[in-house]
Amino acid sequence: MKDFAFGRENFILIAIAVVFIIIGFVLMSGGGASDDVSFNPEIFSKRRIVVAPIVTVLGFALVVVGILKKPKDTHVVDNVKDKA
Numbered sequence: 001m002k003d004f005a006f007g008r009e010n011f012i013l014i015a016i017a018v019v020f021i022i023i024g025f026v027l028m029s030g031g032g033a034s035d036d037v038s039f040n041p042e043i044f045s046k047r048r049i050v051v052a053p054i055v056t057v058l059g060f061a062l063v064v065v066g067i068l069k070k071p072k073d074t075h076v077v078d079n080v081k082d083k084a
Contacts, residue, residue, distance in 0.1 A: 007071025017062035024056030 006014075031043040 006067075010066050010069055010071055013066030013069065014063055017059045017066055020059030020062060021056055022059075024052050024054075024059055027052035027055060 028048055031040055031045070031048060033040045
């Protein structure tokens, strides 16, 4: 098996984070006026100005955790034995 910088858990965390980011941006979308003249107050809903940014920031934070998390190495090679 090749040595990858990330383990399986890292890729899973990053994939979950990407899903969170996508969900956050989807929650932010919509609420525009249908005729380009009238004002739609739905753009100021709690979903768009509170929930969606929180979900998106959590996604970005989870990406950082996924990158920084040290992968569990099951194939530890003892360098002391190799040098002897």
